[in-house]
Amino acid sequence: MTTNPITPNTSKLTIFYPTQDDFAPENTAPTQPESTQPQSAHTQVSATDDTIDAQPMTHDPTTPAATPDALPSQTPNLARTKEPSPNNNAPLHQEHAAPNQLAGPTQTHNALQTNTASVPQEALLDVPTAPPAQAPSPIGTALAQTVSTIALKPTPIPTPAPAEPLPPLEGGAMGVLDELLRHRPRLLRRLLEGDSLPQIARAAMVTIVITMAVMGASMGFYRGGLQILYAAIKLPLVMLLTAAITAPVYSAIKTALQHKASVMADFALILSALALTCLVTVALAPVLLLGVFQQTPYHKLILLLVGLFGLGGAAGYVFFFKGINQQLVRGHRLICVTLLVAMGLVGSQMAWLTRPYLVRPASQEVPMMRAFEGSFMDAVLQSTRSARGIYKSDVRPGLKLRGKP
Amino acid sequence: MSAAAALHPTPQIALKWRDLAIALAGPAAVGACIGWSAGAGALLQMSIMLPLSFVGVTLATLPALYVGVALAGQAPNVQTMLKIASAAQRDLGLILLGLAPALLFMCATATDVHEALVFGTLGVVLGSMVGARAFYTRFRQTIPQWQALGIFALWALLTGGLGWEIYLNILRTGGQLL
Numbered sequence: 001m002t003t004n005p006i007t008p009n010t011s012k013l014t015i016f017y018p019t020q021d022d023f024a025p026e027n028t029a030p031t032q033p034e035s036t037q038p039q040s041a042h043t044q045v046s047a048t049d050d051t052i053d054a055q056p057m058t059h060d061p062t063t064p065a066a067t068p069d070a071l072p073s074q075t076p077n078l079a080r081t082k083e084p085s086p087n088n089n090a091p092l093h094q095e096h097a098a099p100n101q102l103a104g105p106t107q108t109h110n111a112l113q114t115n116t117a118s119v120p121q122e123a124l125l126d127v128p129t130a131p132p133a134q135a136p137s138p139i140g141t142a143l144a145q146t147v148s149t150i151a152l153k154p155t156p157i158p159t160p161a162p163a164e165p166l167p168p169l170e171g172g173a174m175g176v177l178d179e180l181l182r183h184r185p186r187l188l189r190r191l192l193e194g195d196s197l198p199q200i201a202r203a204a205m206v207t208i209v210i211t212m213a214v215m216g217a218s219m220g221f222y223r224g225g226l227q228i229l230y231a232a233i234k235l236p237l238v239m240l241l242t243a244a245i246t247a248p249v250y251s252a253i254k255t256a257l258q259h260k261a262s263v264m265a266d267f268a269l270i271l272s273a274l275a276l277t278c279l280v281t282v283a284l285a286p287v288l289l290l291g292v293f294q295q296t297p298y299h300k301l302i303l304l305l306v307g308l309f310g311l312g313g314a315a316g317y318v319f320f321f322k323g324i325n326q327q328l329v330r331g332h333r334l335i336c337v338t339l340l341v342a343m344g345l346v347g348s349q350m351a352w353l354t355r356p357y358l359v360r361p362a363s364q365e366v367p368m369m370r371a372f373e374g375s376f377m378d379a380v381l382q383s384t385r386s387a388r389g390i391y392k393s394d395v396r397p398g399l400k401l402r403g404k405p
Numbered sequence: 406m407s408a409a410a411a412l413h414p415t416p417q418i419a420l421k422w423r424d425l426a427i428a429l430a431g432p433a434a435v436g437a438c439i440g441w442s443a444g445a446g447a448l449l450q451m452s453i454m455l456p457l458s459f460v461g462v463t464l465a466t467l468p469a470l471y472v473g474v475a476l477a478g479q480a481p482n483v484q485t486m487l488k489i490a491s492a493a494q495r496d497l498g499l500i501l502l503g504l505a506p507a508l509l510f511m512c513a514t515a516t517d518v519h520e521a522l523v524f525g526t527l528g529v530v531l532g533s534m535v536g537a538r539a540f541y542t543r544f545r546q547t548i549p550q551w552q553a554l555g556i557f558a559l560w561a562l563l564t565g566g567l568g569w570e571i572y573l574n575i576l577r578t579g580g581q582l583l
Contacts, residue, residue, distance in 0.1 A: 245506050252503020256496035256539045331538050338531050342507050345524070349514055375516050377523075 169196045176203035180276055184319060187272065192326050197268045204271035205240070211278035212236040216357065218285045222292050222301065223359040227366050234354045234369070239278065242347040243270050249342050250335070257331045269323045277316030284308045298361055305358070352376035424495035431501030432456035435532065438508040439525030442518045454575045455529075462571060463494060466564045473556040479548050489543045496543075497536030504528045522576070529572065537561050 166189060169175050176199065179187040190196060212235040220231035247267050254261040291304050317340065324332045354369055374382075385391070436455030440447035467490050474480040508528040512521040544557055 245510055248506055249503045252499050253535055256499045256503075256535065257542060258539075330542055331535070334535055334538055338535060341527070341531065342504070345511060345527075346507050349511055353514060375514060375520060377520060378516050 166190060166193070166195055169199060172199070173203035173206055176200050177207060177275075177279075180204075180207075180272060181279065184276075184322075188319075188323050188326055191265060191269050191272065191323060194262065194265055197264050201264070201268040201271050204268070204275040207275040208239050208271070208278050209236045211275075211282040212239055215278070215282050215285055218288050218292075219305065219357045220359075221289065223366060225366060227356075227359055230366070230368050231357045235357070238347070238350045238354055239274055242343060242350050243267070243274055245346050245350075246270070246339065246343045250339055253331075253335050253338060254328065257328070257335075259328055265327075269320065269327075273316040273320035273323070275316075276319050277312040279312075280315040281309055281312030284311060298358065301358060348376040352379065424491065427502065428460070428491070428494040428498040429456045431498030431505070431532075432459045434505035435501045435508060435525065435528055438505060438512045438528070439522060441509070441512050442515055442521040451575070455572075458568070458571045458575055459497065460494065462564055462568045463490060466560060466567065469563070470556065470560040473560065474548060474553055477550075477552050477556060479550050479553050481547055485547060489540075489547055492543055493536065493540035496539035497532065500535050500539070501528075501532045504532050526572075533565065533568065537565075 166186065169179070169190070171178065176187070179190075187200070190200065213232040216231035216233070216235035217228045219235070220228035247263075247270050250270065251261045251263055251266045254266065285308075288301075288304065288308060291301055296304065320339075321336055324336055328335065352375060356363075356367070356370060359366055432455040433452040436451035436453070437448050439455075440449070440451035467486070471480055471483070471486050480486070508525060511524040515521040515524060541557055541561075544553065
């Protein structure tokens with residue numbers, strides 16, 4: 001029996017590939033004497049490199065299966081021997097091995113023996129117990145690479161399509177008006193990105209002045225004469241001064257909530273919202289004129305005016321709210337409520353101070369502005385008391401009035 | 406960087422004298438607006454006592470917030486907490502400075518002191534609410550755990566109640582507006 005010394009190197013492995021004979025139910029007798037058996041094409045495969053050192057070895061099928069501990073999963077079913085192999089149930093093919101065994105160093109190897117060459121048991125037993133350095137099969141290597149590929153390369157998240165570039169703002173003020181009426185999302189995007197802010201602000205101011213002048217003239221038409229001119233002058237001032245006083249509130253709150261505040265952008269947003277308010281209100285001016293021509297009573301006309309301005313204000317506020325939502329990440333509801341309160345109070349007080357607009361029918365004179373008396377809130381409270389039948393006949397004790405001791 | 410991300414810069418919480426000036430100037434401006442209609446004396450007293458009350462209430466209740474967050478196991482170090490509080494005071498001052506023009510207009514055109522007081526108090530309450538929101542933003546940036554939210558809410562209620570009582574006392578004794 002020829003024996004080939006097995007290199008006492010823990011990195012050397014002996015790989016056996018099953019043959020047809022391995023699957024025979026019983027194969028007790030050696031097919032050939034060891035000495036006459038052809039040398040098997042065993043190769044000694046290094047666990048660390050890809051070179052193959054082909055060293056003929058002989059395999060004794062009669063010897064007990066003493067498979068090296070290095071290849072528990074690769075040990076072929078040594079049912080060809082009489083003695084059952086400790087790894088009799090071990091998988092024959094690398095594909096059934098655990099994945100971590102598949103991830104071993106790649107090794108090239110050849111299909112080994114094709115016949116059962118005998119290997120002396122002593123030689124097998126001399127194989128040192130090396131740590132299991134797996135030698136994956138080609139199929140196993142491919143499977144491992146596929147698994148690792150699947151594991152390491154996640155499914156790409158679909159990125160949103162880049163936003164289309166904004167078209168240039170053409171047509172000057174009319175272009176801004178067109179976008180304000182027909183393409184409000186595009187205008188909001190311009191305000192967010194800071195595109196053409198001075199142009200938008202100028203166009204909004206011009207819109208406010210012209211539309212409120214028309215609306216004021218419509219209101220003054222109730223009395224006629226100089227009141228048409230007075231109301232056409234006062235109403236734009238009310239809108240612009242309200243915007244000027246309440247714009248710092250928005251910028252200050254934005255800065256306090258750690259948003260980047262641009263005075264120009266904030267003012268442009270407020271002016272744009274007011275411009276939309278004025279456009280909607282002036283579009284409803286024919287309703288007011290119809291009421292005037294129908295000789296609607298004074299107080300009902302006042303209520304009609306409140307309704308028309310309320311509708312315009314709602315449209316402008318929705319636009320403003322959308323602009324705030326676009327610009328802010330946090331606290332936008334609180335900012336909207338605060339600005340609604342601030343603009344409502346300031347605007348109503350400003351309008352009260354610059355009254356009259358319709359002029360009561362009993363008034364003899366048509367003043368530019370009435371004397372400074374009372375306030376909007378005071379007028380609301382007084383009207384509430386009057387509606388309940390409580391009329392103010394004298395001054396309340398302790399009440400401090402402006403200009404009086 | 407997206408346009409929305411560009412609008413949200415990294416918060417700066419370094420304490421500067423400018424921040425302290427803003428923290429005091431905002432309440433002083435609002436106090437001046439409230440005391441405007443009651444005469445020069447009330448104007449001066451309100452413009453001094455309102456900033457002191459804001460700072461004093463915050464300093465008095467801040468340890469309670471820190472202890473509560475520390476007991477919940479989520480407190481940063483003391484210096485960080487102080488920086489957050491000072492930055493929040495700066496934010497509150499900025500908010501009140503922004504409200505000052507509108508408040509001045511409303512209080513100056515009010516018919517009597519009580520009407521001006523109503524507008525001024527409304528401005529203080531709104532400004533305090535927004536200031537609390539700003540403080541909460543900085544608080545969550547440093548202590549992102551959701552358990553701190555309950556502690557902060559309790560602290561905000563306590564501070565709001567204490568601040569309201571002190572504000573009424575200032576109106577009665579300092580500004581003689583009530």
